[in-house]
Amino acid sequence: MWQSGGTPSRSNKSYYGGNIPWLKTGDLNDGLITNIPEGITEEAVTNSSAKINPTGSVLMAMYGATIGKLGILTFPATTNQACCACIEYYAITQYYLFYFLLSHRDIFIAKGGGGAQPNISKEIIVNTAIPLPPLPEQERIIIEIERWFAFIDEIEQKKPIYNLLLKRLKARYLIWRYTANLCLKTRMTNPHQNCSSASIRVLKLLVITRIIRSYLKDG
Structure with a gap:
């Protein structure tokens, strides 16, 4: 199951500086995510499309120069809308999914187009055929x-x-x-x-x- 994130309004200062980690695609490191500098508040989560992703979620960047960048959460965290998170796994392990997506980065980049702000959608990720051995x-x-x-x-x-x-x-x-x-x-x-x-x-x-x-x- 995949879900995208969101960005709470920057004009509302009470949304930021909280203890809920809020990841931006620049924080992705193609490995385990152990540090997210910015945080938001519970109020921000309630009043925006940001969602809390559980530990172990596989994250993937969808916009701009970071398309295909990956990470695995080592603690619960939210993300901005440029990031998509797989939060539940059916017949697939998180690391198999992670490595499969990593090996297909060039394909995702190509699907993003060559415009000034290339991007892929959650649907492109979800509809990607993944071979599933036992x-x-x-x-x-x-x-x-x-x-x-x-x-x-x-x-x-x-x-x-x-x-x-x-x-x-x-x-x-x-x-x-x-x-x-x-x-x-x-x-x-x-x-x-x-x-x-x-x-x-x-x-x-x-x-x-x-x-x-x-x-x-x-x-």
């Missing part, structure tokens, strides 16, 4: 993705030691093999470019896509 299989996919993320993060943190290894892997369109029939590939525009945060994100998105597709195909 829950135990979803957990296996999550474990495999996070195992690879840990490997990639280790390489990123130890650039002086592993930078050459990473460049060779990228140059050969190969991260590594986790089964005999799965090869993780990526396209590198500059084989001599130092490892960057952008390339790390590309590798992680590729890992998600390939692992999900592989498990679904094998199943």
